[in-house]
Amino acid sequence: MHLTHKLELFPDQKVTQMLFKEVKNAAELRQSAVEGKINAALINPTMLVNPFQVLVAANKAVHLQKTGKMKTRSLYSEIIFNLSPNNNISEAFKRFGISDGDTSVMVVLVHSEDESKLLADITARVSGQQVPVEDVSSLSDQAKIKKLYKVTPLEEKSGTLLDAVVCRMAIKDVM
């Protein structure tokens, strides 16, 4: 169901993604996140193409945290910010973070070892149905994603949407 990946660059850190549908308490979750009471990034899955996109954002966030160069205040807000193709922080939160009326949520945690308790904690707090993380591609709003990331028609022909998205995420600090 959930997907855990050990970061090659930071071998003591793992990234776990959990996807939930039919979520009824998005507003409550969002409030908890704003208050810093949830140790996870709550992401709007309609803006995600593939779990790899989340890994790229998380890897960069951990790197920036370790080198003291984060642009936002916490690791989890940094993950959300890294998903954005531009450098406007509040816009990133609005578009990639969850909104009160959302019915699906992608939960991302960065942790060191045994995750079972952490996952159980999260699952308990989300009022919704956990589904396999790979299902996220069925939730993708491709039109919205193409528009926000400004993917050109030429690019779509020569590569995948995921390629276009990841490339922009990786290079946005110098574009």
Add this chain to the structure above:
Amino acid sequence: MAQEKSMAAPDLLRRAKLLKQGAEARVYRAEFLGKPTIVKERFPKRYRHPVLDEKLTHRRTVQEVRSILRCRRAGISAPVVYFVDYTSHCIFLEEIICSITVRDHIASIQQCDTSKDSELEQLAERVGQILAKMHDEDVVHGDLTTSNILLRRITESGEYDLVLIDFGLSYISALPEDKGVDLYVLEKAFLSTHPNTEALFEKLLKSYTASSKKSSAVIKKLDEVRLRGRKRSMVG
């Protein structure tokens, strides 16, 4: 918070496979976020003043990734950038699998199968097209050789696409002189690596001229550069 250089990339590279070492950078292969990845590490140059070295290395890294994105936006195939570590100057890029360099492809055809001339001509045409596209985006590659263009197989029937790699010396420029020099560099590399290919390269240039909107000025400059040698422009 203290700004420290991350040792994460160097540590990863110690376990990765070194593919080649150049004057500028080392290229490794590793697994990154579950994908086969090429890591390009621009190592510190001790013969340079450290402050200058840092600035230059950083600038080259930035130019490289900008050029890649610029090309991709125009529909030119180039490796996807996954992550850039600006503290150790490492670029983590997509590894292009199922591919060979145009260099090896031409060499193998010339060695084994002299009946495939038309295939070589088609290849030259397509290279001309992709370079025209790149120059029309005002991207100057800076190190055009047949080793820096990959032929990637896309179907079993032999269809392929061309992928440009190694944008390490690339930059953005609209000047026909810079583009002319780019082609000149390719011409020298092409003719010295692949004997008896003057006609083939001519075909490449013809295709470039036909495909590029700004080609006449560029070809004019190419002719000028051929006469005098490159990088002697009086433009500051």
